[in-house]
Amino acid sequence: MKVPHSFHAVVVCCLVTGGLLVPTHSSAQYFGQNKVQYRKLDFKVLRTEHFDIYFYPEERTGTKIAARMAERWYARLSKFFHHELRGRQPLILYASPTDFQQTNVIPGDLGEGTGGVTEPIRRRIVLPLAGPLGDTDHVLGHELVHAFQFDITTPIGAPAGQNGAERLPLWFIEGMAEYLSLGPVNLNTAMWMRDAARQERLPAIKDLDNPKYFPYRWGQAFWAYVGGTYGDDLIPLMLSTAGAAGDMNTVTKKVLGVDTKELSEAWHASIHQTYDRILAATTPPSGAGRPVIRGTEQSTGMNVGPAISPDGKWIAFLSSRGLLSVDLYVADAATGEVVRKLTSTATDPHVSSIEFIYSAGTWDSQSRQLAIATVASGRPALAIYDALSGRKEREISVAGVDQILNPTWAPDGHAIAFAGLSQGLSDLYVYDLMGSRLQRLTNDAFAELQPAWSPDSRTIAFATDRFTTNLDTLAIGKYELATIDAANARVQRVQTFDGADSINPQWSRDGRQLYFVSNRTGIADLYSVSIANGVTAQLTNVSTGASGITSSSPVLSVASMRDVAAFSVYNDGKYDIHTIDAASGRAPVARDVDNAAVLPPAMRRDSQVAAMLADPSFGLPPQQQQAQDQITDYKPSLALEGIGQPSVAVGVNRFGSTIGGGLSFYFSDLLGNHSLVTAVQLNSGIGNNFSPKDTAAEAAYVDQSHRWQWGIIGGQVPYLSGGISSTVGSTPQTGLCRSINSSSIVRPSKARR
Numbered sequence: 001m002k003v004p005h006s007f008h009a010v011v012v013c014c015l016v017t018g019g020l021l022v023p024t025h026s027s028a029q030y031f032g033q034n035k036v037q038y039r040k041l042d043f044k045v046l047r048t049e050h051f052d053i054y055f056y057p058e059e060r061t062g063t064k065i066a067a068r069m070a071e072r073w074y075a076r077l078s079k080f081f082h083h084e085l086r087g088r089q090p091l092i093l094y095a096s097p098t099d100f101q102q103t104n105v106i107p108g109d110l111g112e113g114t115g116g117v118t119e120p121i122r123r124r125i126v127l128p129l130a131g132p133l134g135d136t137d138h139v140l141g142h143e144l145v146h147a148f149q150f151d152i153t154t155p156i157g158a159p160a161g162q163n164g165a166e167r168l169p170l171w172f173i174e175g176m177a178e179y180l181s182l183g184p185v186n187l188n189t190a191m192w193m194r195d196a197a198r199q200e201r202l203p204a205i206k207d208l209d210n211p212k213y214f215p216y217r218w219g220q221a222f223w224a225y226v227g228g229t230y231g232d233d234l235i236p237l238m239l240s241t242a243g244a245a246g247d248m249n250t251v252t253k254k255v256l257g258v259d260t261k262e263l264s265e266a267w268h269a270s271i272h273q274t275y276d277r278i279l280a281a282t283t284p285p286s287g288a289g290r291p292v293i294r295g296t297e298q299s300t301g302m303n304v305g306p307a308i309s310p311d312g313k314w315i316a317f318l319s320s321r322g323l324l325s326v327d328l329y330v331a332d333a334a335t336g337e338v339v340r341k342l343t344s345t346a347t348d349p350h351v352s353s354i355e356f357i358y359s360a361g362t363w364d365s366q367s368r369q370l371a372i373a374t375v376a377s378g379r380p381a382l383a384i385y386d387a388l389s390g391r392k393e394r395e396i397s398v399a400g401v402d403q404i405l406n407p408t409w410a411p412d413g414h415a416i417a418f419a420g421l422s423q424g425l426s427d428l429y430v431y432d433l434m435g436s437r438l439q440r441l442t443n444d445a446f447a448e449l450q451p452a453w454s455p456d457s458r459t460i461a462f463a464t465d466r467f468t469t470n471l472d473t474l475a476i477g478k479y480e481l482a483t484i485d486a487a488n489a490r491v492q493r494v495q496t497f498d499g500a501d502s503i504n505p506q507w508s509r510d511g512r513q514l515y516f517v518s519n520r521t522g523i524a525d526l527y528s529v530s531i532a533n534g535v536t537a538q539l540t541n542v543s544t545g546a547s548g549i550t551s552s553s554p555v556l557s558v559a560s561m562r563d564v565a566a567f568s569v570y571n572d573g574k575y576d577i578h579t580i581d582a583a584s585g586r587a588p589v590a591r592d593v594d595n596a597a598v599l600p601p602a603m604r605r606d607s608q609v610a611a612m613l614a615d616p617s618f619g620l621p622p623q624q625q626q627a628q629d630q631i632t633d634y635k636p637s638l639a640l641e642g643i644g645q646p647s648v649a650v651g652v653n654r655f656g657s658t659i660g661g662g663l664s665f666y667f668s669d670l671l672g673n674h675s676l677v678t679a680v681q682l683n684s685g686i687g688n689n690f691s692p693k694d695t696a697a698e699a700a701y702v703d704q705s706h707r708w709q710w711g712i713i714g715g716q717v718p719y720l721s722g723g724i725s726s727t728v729g730s731t732p733q734t735g736l737c738r739s740i741n742s743s744s745i746v747r748p749s750k751a752r753r
Contacts, residue, residue: 038378043634059095062424075619096402100128104672118146129424132447141181153243164243175219228604285571289580301574305360309367312559475616522596636669673705
């Protein structure tokens with residue numbers, strides 16, 4: 001049963017995808033549309049200075065950190081917008097994306113690429129803890145920007161859910177949230193700008209509403225240009241002006257003094273001024289190694305997460321070529337011909353996810369079996385396939401973690417290591433395939449990502465921020481490389497580049513080097529480093545970069561028996577997979593390429609946003625203050641969330657007049673687990689008298705808080721019948737009865753003489 005149409009509400013989301021999966025930004029509230037509740041979550045409420053944070057014990061550690069981040073974001077954004085939110089801010093946290101996808105706050109399915117959601121009716125922010133603190137911090141900031149956007153554009157006394165932000169283009173509101181949470185330097189957005197500039201496909205501002213221009217990336221680039229050219233202090237004024245006016249041309253003329261056409265031309269010139277020299281000094285994507293797997297068009301052109309077999313004959317990869325879903329394929333590494341599709345998440349009800357954003361497959365040493373991380377029946381699992389026959393040989397449900405990412409198979413076959421989420425944080429684990437035992441190697445708040453076994457199956461290389469992040473001030477640092485001894489969990493740092501991210505380590509055949517991806521120039525390229533002496537070499541020099549869907553998605557895989565590297569490259573709005581000889585390949589270093597991740601304009605005004613993001617201490621509550629925060633049990637209580645459009649009807653016929661009307665209400669608790677709809681319709685009847693027998697009423701309640709969900713509905717639907725007849729001469733005149741019911745059905749009566 002649907003709630004009346006007027007219960008429609010705009011919901012804005014933070015998507016972590018790279019834009020090939022086009023997001024939706026609105027959804028209707030549907031009463032009784034249930035999701036499977038795989039886990040019973042015992043929610044508590046943590047009350048901080050500005051937030052009511054809803055969480056459950058399995059994420060307590062991550063929640064304490066997120067609470068400090070949220071208060072810091074509130075201090076930053078209230079200062080930037082010169083605005084305090086009206087009322088306390090609800091923040092609903094989940095321990096993992098898997099738990100988040102069963103939320104009842106937002107109706108309908110939440111895609112794997114949705115990192116968080118903000119809805120305007122009760123201004124709830126809903127998100128999963130992402131694992132790495134930097135990712136959680138980004139999504140918190142992004143979603144809180146939306147809360148400020150809703151509140152700033154809502155007139156005092158406006159009905160719940162009505163705000164000026166609903167009328168604004170998606171690129172306007174999402175781009176602003178990205179800019180304020182990430183700043184004017186961003187690896188992926190700059191990559192998109194260079195790709196479009198290289199092909200002379202820069203959109204005008206009026207074109208940004210077209211879905212082919214991903215609103216997060218292009219919107220961030222727009223706001224970076226406006227802030228860098230005119231000053232970040234004009235952004236709040238543009239938001240309030242747009243909330244009232246809506247038309248972008250009016251907004252830019254009034255605030256910036258130029259129309260959108262002039263602004264577009266200046267923006268395009270600035271993009272070329274910033275990136276043309278970089279494009280001239282780097283290799284076009286088509287010249288980076290040998291293209292093996294290519295996308296044909298944007299909608300099916302996502303080919304990411306390469307995993308090349310140890311013998312170099314096969315490449316497993318994740319692709320959107322199936323149109324309905326992202327699935328796992330195996331292709332011939334020499335020709336790129338797809339030989340097998342291993343998964344079908346669109347049609348297999350047992351498998352809801354293959355973790356395509358932050359994970360990839362892993363081969364056994366015989367190049368026969370392939371293991372991937374999945375979500376099966378709401379729980380994380382390892383699925384092992386025979387790569388050539390397509391048969392699933394084993395599925396391992398892994399208890400003790402909330403999510404599995406980037407599995408890596410030990411060359412001796414005894415175990416699979418992976419990065420796992422627990423308590424909302426990421427750590428390293430090893431699953432013993434023979435003994436069916438799980439071993440936890442790390443247990444801290446630092447990020448540990450993308451593990452890779454050494455050739456002797458004794459050591460695991462991984463990416464981590466443990467050497468650069470300060471947990472006291474929550475200053476999130478860059479990713480560096482490290483190794484950990486699988487026997488004693490001893491961690492050693494692998495020195496690469498200071499002040500830059502180094503991720504996705506892969507071992508060389510002899511175990512003396514690590515191949516990896518670094519953004520030291522502002523472009524993600526492939527490098528190698530000698531473990532013994534730290535000597536590095538650059539292997540690629542690509543104008544767009546070696547990139548996955550996000551800046552921390554898996555990009556690189558190396559055939560351990562041949563030192564052949566497979567990597568994903570962004571090109572022409574798509575992701576392709578290339579290969580190179582990693583042992584002998586060397587790229588010329590582009591000496592004049594640096595800071596390529598800075599967004600135009602090249603010569604920026606002093607950035608308030610950059611200064612805000614660079615100060616981790618501003619607004620951050622001290623750790624000891626958390627002892628004063630209150631934690632209580634969550635007690636659901638219903639509150640009004642929507643009112644159906646009132647209706648009034650008047651009718652007149654030869655028997656008299658009648659009047660009627662109806663009204664409906666929608667109530668829910670804050671977590672969306674309990675819902676109540678009431679509706680009433682009054683009719684005066686033919687005699688023009690209101691009576692209970694002419695009144696229709698209905699109430700429906702649904703409880704969605706458990707795996708077994710139930711509801712009850714009751715009401716009254718009046719039905720009146722009768723008839724009249726008259727005779728003129730010998731010809732009978734048959735009258736029609738009048739029926740009044742919820743479906744407005746009129747049925748003929750039998751004739752009477």
